[in-house]
Amino acid sequence: xxxxxxxxxxxxxxxxxxxxxxxxxxxxxxxxxxxxxxxxxxxxxxxxxxxxxxxxxxxxxxxxxxxxxxxxxxxxxxxxxxxxxxxxxxxxxxxxxxxxxxxxxxxxxxxxxxxxxxxxxxxxxxxxxxxxxxxxxxxxxxxxxxxxxxxxxxxxxxxxxxxxxxxxxxxxxxxxxxxxxxxxxxxxxxxxxxxxxxxxxxxxxxxxxxxxxxxxxxxxxxxxxxxxxxxxxxxxxxxxxxxxxxxxxxxxxxxxxxxxxxxxxxxxxxxxxxxxxxxxxxxxxxxxxxxxxxxxxxxxxxxxxxxxxxxxxxxxxxxxxxxxxxxxxxxxxxxxxxxxxxxxxxxxxxxxxxxxxxxxxxxxxxxxxxxxxxxxxxxxxxxxxxxxx
Amino acid sequence: xxxxxxxxxxxxxxxxxxxxxxxxxxxxxxxxxxxxxxxxxxxxxxxxxxxxxxxxxxxxxxxxxxxxxxxxxxxxxxxxxxxxxxxxxxxxxxxxxxxxxxxxxxxxxxxxx
Numbered sequence: 001x002x003x004x005x006x007x008x009x010x011x012x013x014x015x016x017x018x019x020x021x022x023x024x025x026x027x028x029x030x031x032x033x034x035x036x037x038x039x040x041x042x043x044x045x046x047x048x049x050x051x052x053x054x055x056x057x058x059x060x061x062x063x064x065x066x067x068x069x070x071x072x073x074x075x076x077x078x079x080x081x082x083x084x085x086x087x088x089x090x091x092x093x094x095x096x097x098x099x100x101x102x103x104x105x106x107x108x109x110x111x112x113x114x115x116x117x118x119x120x121x122x123x124x125x126x127x128x129x130x131x132x133x134x135x136x137x138x139x140x141x142x143x144x145x146x147x148x149x150x151x152x153x154x155x156x157x158x159x160x161x162x163x164x165x166x167x168x169x170x171x172x173x174x175x176x177x178x179x180x181x182x183x184x185x186x187x188x189x190x191x192x193x194x195x196x197x198x199x200x201x202x203x204x205x206x207x208x209x210x211x212x213x214x215x216x217x218x219x220x221x222x223x224x225x226x227x228x229x230x231x232x233x234x235x236x237x238x239x240x241x242x243x244x245x246x247x248x249x250x251x252x253x254x255x256x257x258x259x260x261x262x263x264x265x266x267x268x269x270x271x272x273x274x275x276x277x278x279x280x281x282x283x284x285x286x287x288x289x290x291x292x293x294x295x296x297x298x299x300x301x302x303x304x305x306x307x308x309x310x311x312x313x314x315x316x317x318x319x320x321x322x323x324x325x326x327x328x329x330x331x332x333x334x335x336x337x338x339x340x341x342x343x344x345x346x347x348x349x350x351x352x353x354x355x356x357x358x359x360x361x362x363x364x365x366x367x368x369x370x371x372x373x374x375x376x377x378x379x380x381x382x383x384x385x386x387x388x389x
Numbered sequence: 390x391x392x393x394x395x396x397x398x399x400x401x402x403x404x405x406x407x408x409x410x411x412x413x414x415x416x417x418x419x420x421x422x423x424x425x426x427x428x429x430x431x432x433x434x435x436x437x438x439x440x441x442x443x444x445x446x447x448x449x450x451x452x453x454x455x456x457x458x459x460x461x462x463x464x465x466x467x468x469x470x471x472x473x474x475x476x477x478x479x480x481x482x483x484x485x486x487x488x489x490x491x492x493x494x495x496x497x498x499x500x501x502x
């Protein structure tokens with residue numbers, strides 16, 4: 001509904017206020033006349049009309065009240081809604097993720113305007129003070145209006161480059177949820193659900209895009225394994241200790257189907273490849289039975305299209321499984337010397353694990369201590385602490 | 390149509406720009422027009438060592454902010470929206486540096502009366 005209003009006003013703040021007024025009008029009218037047959041459509045029409053009126057009066061609206069975004073899960077969503085709505089949501093996503101906005105602005109705007117998450121919750125999720133986040137949102141909206149960022153779905157020529165920040169933002173939401181950097185819960189479930197919903201929406205609206213299918217497949221595999229990442233006491237469970245029978249096999253099957261399609265692009269994109277790796281893990285009956293050589297081959301491909309040090313680190317884990325811990329350690333030490341992953345807690349923790357497997361316990365202990373110093377998540381800290389003992 | 394300033398930053402000083410780059414700058418307004426935009430005006434600045442800065446009444450020899458890439462020129466364009474402005478700005482011939490695209494609040498040339 002916000003998306004439809006934005007299409008009219010081209011100004012996100014004005015759109016927000018139109019939506020708000022529509023809700024107020026709805027409450028008044030519906031208590032008087034009863035709820036109409038298609039309340040969602042009613043609200044959208046009213047919001048649009050309000051937006052047009054506001055523009056005609058030339059007002060600039062600054063909404064101080066919390067944004068009343070229609071939550072995606074309410075009963076008011078009609079399956080046969082005005083057809084323009086899905087296009088509007090796509091427009092909104094691409095606008096929120098415009099490359100002229102910083103990554104943090106993209107993430108905050110997407111969560112606020114597309115997912116309807118409150119400013120408070122976004123601030124908590126990203127460990128930012130609430131006024132700071134509110135200011136970030138205001139600046140971003142101001143930039144969109146002042147610089148004239150258009151409210152459009154990019155054309156075919158621009159779509160691949162414009163899609164990458166969208167997919168990155170959604171992936172960021174899912175991975176922030178996957179291992180919450182601080183606090184007690186290892187998995188912040190709410191953001192993960194939002195990310196998965198977004199990925200589903202994108203795939204429904206852009207079914208021909210292989211990287212969108214790849215992202216959805218990747219998130220489905222994460223989702224399928226979510227129940228077993230921590231044990232009953234909330235402690236981190238190793239991949240080898242996770243009860244694979246508790247994985248959501250239906251989600252994994254869905255992901256498999258999507259991966260096949262996603263790998264069809266030439267060359268396959270980074271999300272398709274990550275999804276393929278995740279799917280291979282998910283298909284295996286155990287860590288020992290996992291097809292590590294194929295996973296390593298996929299990591300080689302992934303490094304080609306996405307030469308990030310994090311990828312190299314994950315690949316080193318695969319190298320260790322195929323060629324032994326010494327080979328993996330050599331890779332990790334090379335990454336360490338390059339210095340790009342300096343504050344990244346998984347570097348020392350990976351190194352520690354390889355040293356432990358090689359029987360070099362003193363060095364392993366030191367690496368575990370380094371990892372502990374970098375980790376604020378309680379479940380991860382507990383795990384590392386146990387390893388140290 | 391909305392108006393934007395395109396600020397040109399180059400490590401190479403303006404008098405050292407090769408002839409073909411100067412020609413490309415000359416051809417730029419035509420290319421912008423072909424792409425649906427309009428060049429309104431342009432400023433070519435002399436090299437930074439010729440600048441004099443004034444801060445709190447004190448004079449300094451040189452530009453206000455010392456940068457490795459120097460501001461060589463600014464031109465003003467009309468474009469449909471930011472995406473269009475960026476597409477046009479990307480056509481700017483650059484040897485070693487880049488451009489900044491900033492929306493204009495206003496642009497006015499004061500006529501002699």
